[in-house]
Amino acid sequence: MTRAAAMAVLMSLGVLPAAEKLPEKAKVDFSRAIRPLLANKCLKCHGPGQQQRASELRLDLRKSAIGTAIVPGRPDQSELVKRITSKDPQKRMPPPESKLELTDPEIALLKAWISDGADYTVHWSFVPPVRPEPPQVAGSGWILSTIDRFVLSRIERAGLKPSPSADRESLIRRLTLDLTGLPPTGSEIDRFLSDKSLRAYERLVDRLLSSQHYGERMAQTWLDLARFGDTNGYENDSERSMWLYRDWVINAFNTNMPFDRFALEQLAGDLLPHASTSQQIASGFNRNTTYNEEGGSDPEEFQVVYAVERASTTGTVFLGLTLGCAQCHEHKYDPISQEEFYSFYAFFNSVDGEKGAQGHDIPLPPLLVLSTPQQKAESQQLVKDLETLEKNIAAEVAKVKLPQLALRTTPPKPTGKDHDGYFGNQSAWETHAKEHLLSKLPKAVQNALKVEPGDRDAKQKTTLANHFIRFGYSPARKIFTPLNKRHKTLTDRQGKLKTLTPSTMVMKEMPKRRPAFLLLRGDFQQKGAEVEPNVPAIFKALPEGAPRNRLGLARWLIDPEHPLTARVVVNRLWTQFFGAGLVRTPEDFGVRGEFPTHPGLLDWLAVEFMRIGWNVKALQKQIVMSATYRQASRYDQAIGRRDPYNRLLTRQNRFRLSAESIRDTALAVSGLLDDRIGGPSVYPFQPDGYYSDKGRWKWPQSTGRDLYRRGLYTFWRRTTTYPSFQIFDAPTRELCTVQRPRTNTPLQALVTLNERTFVQAAHALAARVLRGADNSDTLRLDRAFRIVVGRRPDKSEQKILGGILESQLKHYRRDTKAAQALVAQGSVDSKGLDPAALAAWTSLANVLLNLDETITRE
């Protein structure tokens, strides 16, 4: 088999990530073709993983492989080639019991690579990106930006053409959904369609990038990475207060905080000199870890679990590496040793005040407690008022002289006036108090009561007498009742204020670092050597004198020479606009991850991103201004067969909206959406009894406008996610999620057909259309359709819509009971509207909200 033929076969199997023509003499690229092959088929035994390594031979290291196993230039003399082509099962590699097999093209490729000299190069993503020269292309008429040169060059090499630009209605809907997570309104569409200037599109981009909803859209994705949730996870899953962190993220995106700053404040905001409140809140990124409250859990075990989780998450989010694999053993594929993992872990295991495990419903320190200026002022005023009142009460108490003999009298039967606990003498009150009040009394009073009257010391006597005067002595009742009442009002308010004052979990470093150890097999009970906080050796070392803490680590990550951070981030930003990254395994840039579809473009974007100061909005603007982004998403079967995953980007991708965005869209088009930004999480409709099978939790359903907030404000219970989100692939957020799957299931259809929010949205949309200015059903249908999908229906769609409406009008005119029942579920005022018409339009709106196009970004 020739090398070109071998490569072609592998490409067609998706083993090699390319779909371009290859010259017959092309040199085999180690990084692209050979390393993944070795990683998949050989490195399990001949790789960095010490425990599993079957022999001393390491195929990931040139110095080990070259010699007998590989003789550069001489495949016929290389033991490796003899072994992989041997018919003898004893000698054959990979061994038959491994169930791994090399295909003929793979063998041909290995031979070709050895013939070429068996060059080893460092894995591409561990080499810092260098700004590449944009390629020359033939079809320059299509080019709108540098990005397009990279994309077009590959399309041309494959002998294909890019798609034409999408029409304007598609463009504004795509852009608005991509940048704000909401669909455009009718008037926004009108304005864009009527703007004939050359800059119309750019103006639209600028407007959307400055929308307050931009931050919400960006936050939604970031919160998956940050594994933000409103509960602790694990079995008991108590609630926590973290929404200030969520709002910090929204605000950071809205104010276009440079990404390096954004990373720094989240990883080490608490360690910055004179850390501001906002920076401390940001440090909550590392507190989003789940937390185990189960009885009998070992705190030490879970302290380890939390630090491991932080190290893994940091690795995934900023390095795009699966560091966590090295928790129990050396990383099998990437050059990360177990010791290096625990050195990285050592940055995260010294959280001051964090316990490993404790009971339910307890706040988890370290906390930052925040109050508004008003709350602060009120709280101070309350303290003052209470002080004055207590002085006042003490003075009144001092004035009362108890009858001395009272102590010796036998308790009288309570008279009418005394039924409610007031007595003429202390001893009677004491008897009563012991029987009825004991547990409710202050501790000091309780203790004094338990002592025989004769044995009480002076302090106990005073405590008791004073309490009796205030709360039990009938003659003084008139004086103390109003004073006590006022006292209770003030202390109640104080308690209430405490619950109103938000708190949030933050990071705080122990004064002295907790020692960290390598844990054998990841087991917290099997401590190995002590390790110091450090970064893996494959990367540039921490600078001399840099602090060995999260601050030092964060600065190291955002160093422009770091090979991964910028690449990983731009790859995710790209995903936002194409539904898939340039590296299709955004969670793994390591040896086993996919090679970029456009390596030059990825590096160009990464370098550009750093050049413009990690400016997120500016980079996004460059992406959406490109011709690549603006392409139509129409699917061509012939090209689809050739490039089923659209790796060449010959069109835009068409993909389903996120769970939250599907909700937001229904609420927005119906006019129900409450678009206030931020605040504590809310509790929209959830089926009654949804928790009843599962746990002890409550769902205190919100009221009023809070029922119609955007999806990202929905209370996020990690073990039992909000059902309509979970059905649409929202992650649990127990762990960092880089990419949500996008599935298509009947359970999803049931959500948009029947879930209460969607039914109310249909009703509201119907009322909105019926109250509009249009005076015929045809016009109304056009309008309703356009509100929902952003374009006018064509003739055949009009016909279908007309048919549905007609049948529904007929049905609900005949069955007025059904009409009433449907209309009764709405939440907007429908006074004056004909119930039959409203019901028919509600079911029509239900159809519109369920269209594939409605929940898809095209």
Next chain:
Amino acid sequence: MTTPVLPLRPGPLAQVSPRRQFLARTSGGLGAAALAGLLQDQLQAAPSHRRPGALSATHIPARAKRVIYLFMAGGPSHIDTFDPKPKLAALNGQELPAEVRGKQRITLMTRKQKQLQIAASPMTFRKYGESGQVLNVHMPELAKVCDEIAIVRSLHSEPINHDPAVNMLQTGAGRPGRPCMGSWVSWGLGSENRSMPDFVVLLSGTKGQPVISRYYHSGFLPSRHQGVQFQSQGDPVLFLSNPGGIDGRTRGRLIRGINDLNRRRLELVGDPEIEARIDSFELAYRMQSSVPEMMDLSGEPKHVHELYGTQPGKVSFANNCLLARRMIERGVRFVQLYQRGWDMHSDIKNRMPKQCAEVDRPTAALLRDLKQRGLLDETLIIWGGEFGRTTYCQGELKATFGRDHHPRCFNAWLAGGGIRGGVTHGATDDFGYNVVENPVHVHDLQATVMHCLGIDHEQLVYRFQGRDQRLTDIGGQVVPELLA
């Protein structure tokens, strides 16, 4: 020689091809067939009613096609159910010898106890059946069919707290994030029916112990393979009922409208994903009638209710067992029941007989009923919890003592397709504290389950985070002694 499975790449487009294969064979349109005799339709399911899984063929001939997993949540005490330790009677109240305890960790609930007192079982045991299986006397019905079951006495695991331990049984790892057994099976083998989910979860028992959805989560597999928990309140499948004022006929009319418009869009933009959406709406519509029909136990004959001890409309393990049989009949691939109430930190003496009584009759009924219908041969039944319980009591030894968590040894039993009935496999020491013979790790149990389904557990893999992930993580060996 088996063909290795090419791992599917994760990502937004990963599941395109199998679905396209299916779509190529289905015709659109919601015709009369969808409205007509649904059950009959499913029983005579034409091949086009299947949605293929990731495996084009099983690795080895499948002995079972479907699974019912009776999960006993909380950790049933092995010493008090299937693994009697008569020698403990003489040692009752004495300290557990240090050499038996070894260096294993114990939970904080008992770690601070001054003493770890041996507590002999308050249960009575007897031998049953031709095979002589040993059970406590509070499972008289199971005793009658005990020749059908293979008991594992030497199961062992690592996690010592409920959540990670349940996760271990379900997903092969204590930490969260991985797909559970039902999801792997659904993904690997695909669907056998077109009007029901592939993987259904039912809950029963006391509510103290939470059963969280992560236990039946699809992890990194496409989320369509997640367990669908049938709710005990309201709609069994979430949002199954139409809103008031929309009856079944109207719903049918509206879905036809939705799909007419979707088909029009498909013509214009050509995205095959729209075909899948059309299909989803049709399946949703079919589920609206097939699920209530399946959930309705009132049509079952009296003798069946007597067999199981079921009462229509009630939430109980018995009802769930009968529902499991009905689901299996309709081609549901994996039914997972959770029965809570086994976490006996106190009062084993009184709680164990009650708990056994709750599960005994329905479990035996399920075995009998399936057998009688000729379904037991192709259905694998698994019974067991997340760990066993300690030989020593929690707190001081008193009549109402309880036991702490103990993952070092515990029991499970298997029955049905591919299983050799009447076997007792493995053994623990005289204290019921350590496995001494034929240890079966959780991964081994999982490998065996997969084996019965025709799956080589090392070959059903999914590439995620650079690794070819599998249910059994890095372990697992099939236990041949359990196989027929």
